Amino acid sequence: MLRAAVLCCVMGPAAVAYAAPCADGTTDQTFAGGMVGCAGTATWDNRASLCGAGYHPASANEWRSLFGGIAPAHNYWTNDDLRYSGAGSASCSAEYTAGYSCGANQPMRVCTTSGNDAEGNHCNWVNCGIGATTPNAYFGGCAGNTTAGTLCVPNGCADGSAEQAFNRGMVGCAGHVTWDNRATLCAPGYRLASADEWVNLHGAAAPSHNYWTNDDLKYNGSSLACTADLSGYSCGTNQPMRVCTSGGTDAEGNACNWANCGYGYTTPNHYFGGCVGNTTAGALCVPIEGCADGSVEQVLNNSTVGCAGSVAWVDRDSLCAPGWVAAGSEDWTGAYGSTTPSHNYWTNEDLKYNGSGSSSCYVSSTVGSQCFAGQPMRVCTPAGTDLEGNACNWTHCGLNAATPDQYFGGCNLNTTAGTLCLRPPP
Numbered sequence: 001m002l003r004a005a006v007l008c009c010v011m012g013p014a015a016v017a018y019a020a021p022c023a024d025g026t027t028d029q030t031f032a033g034g035m036v037g038c039a040g041t042a043t044w045d046n047r048a049s050l051c052g053a054g055y056h057p058a059s060a061n062e063w064r065s066l067f068g069g070i071a072p073a074h075n076y077w078t079n080d081d082l083r084y085s086g087a088g089s090a091s092c093s094a095e096y097t098a099g100y101s102c103g104a105n106q107p108m109r110v111c112t113t114s115g116n117d118a119e120g121n122h123c124n125w126v127n128c129g130i131g132a133t134t135p136n137a138y139f140g141g142c143a144g145n146t147t148a149g150t151l152c153v154p155n156g157c158a159d160g161s162a163e164q165a166f167n168r169g170m171v172g173c174a175g176h177v178t179w180d181n182r183a184t185l186c187a188p189g190y191r192l193a194s195a196d197e198w199v200n201l202h203g204a205a206a207p208s209h210n211y212w213t214n215d216d217l218k219y220n221g222s223s224l225a226c227t228a229d230l231s232g233y234s235c236g237t238n239q240p241m242r243v244c245t246s247g248g249t250d251a252e253g254n255a256c257n258w259a260n261c262g263y264g265y266t267t268p269n270h271y272f273g274g275c276v277g278n279t280t281a282g283a284l285c286v287p288i289e290g291c292a293d294g295s296v297e298q299v300l301n302n303s304t305v306g307c308a309g310s311v312a313w314v315d316r317d318s319l320c321a322p323g324w325v326a327a328g329s330e331d332w333t334g335a336y337g338s339t340t341p342s343h344n345y346w347t348n349e350d351l352k353y354n355g356s357g358s359s360s361c362y363v364s365s366t367v368g369s370q371c372f373a374g375q376p377m378r379v380c381t382p383a384g385t386d387l388e389g390n391a392c393n394w395t396h397c398g399l400n401a402a403t404p405d406q407y408f409g410g411c412n413l414n415t416t417a418g419t420l421c422l423r424p425p426p
Helices: 044-050 060-066 179-185 195-201 313-319 329-335
Strands: 036-042 055-057 083-088 091-095 125-130 139-141 148-154 171-177 190-192 218-222 225-229 258-263 272-274 281-287 304-311 352-357 360-364 394-399 408-410 417-422
Touching (some): 044 055, 060 148, 060 281, 083 125, 091 139, 179 281, 225 272, 304 329, 352 394
Parallel strands (some): 091 125, 225 258, 360 394
Antiparallel strands (some): 036 148, 304 417
């Protein structure tokens, strides 16, 4: 990876034994995040029949985020009724709402580079992007191409179910666990969602169960006009504000004293609630993603991840998965919390240096001395070096002030790093 590692969020739940990912007991291809390719000749309305117990058809966005540059060996349905746009193979795109319909039960899908596979499936067009003609995301199809295999992903919850599905793969996992055990409800390849992710991804959907987020949220206001936030009044140990049903109770016996609270403001209602004496809930879980190679070296709050690599600053975005971008310096400072960087990471800013050396320095996007071209200050490990061979001459610098130490460093002749990657709100 080129730039400094990218910021991402990951919390690893305990390993869980699953049935075979594909219904026939085989796994034809394996990708990041637990996604698998299940070969077959199913019609689109029967696509889910190829996925094993505890798995469901992957969305087009999950394919885009998780395939990691691996070409499909078979033609595969996604879970989206995709349309087509463009002029033909390698000059085309799959679209959610733009473009033209392929006809009933024959949407654009993921295709081999030739359009044919061993099962006899065919794609008229191949090597299409998603939402744009480039980069090639291996979409294709579609009119008259009625069969394919299926891309399948874990249901997201450790018990193989998913009580609710939201945007970008976020799922609600019903349960009755304490806050310190919340991660046990997420399946392998998933992590706990932050409060910001809930706000950005739930859309108009209301929660049907009470769910923990990964944030130790406090309360403000009164029962009739309330907010959840990172500042305010503590709910007590292991009982922060969480996402609640409108009525405050759910089928698992969880309860919220307050419900229908906003996030930071009393309106709009984002279904937060709680909290004192309300000690159990389910959990909100999201796929672990963000790095182009399908791995995530570090996960931070607020949809930021660290992607290890050894790339030049100009190539920093190459380490981020599709739909993710290099994070800014304030994205890092707002997300890392108590996390120490385990790799060196580029941000998206041409940061200058100020000060006299390690632990007596700060970075800024507006003031200070310019580093050599293409070698700005970045986020660095405490030692300045990492496993990818990246180095920082200065370390332990702050942002816009020498204190607190926010792990910035660099810069002259330090030409490579990983990248901090950010998923923008939808």
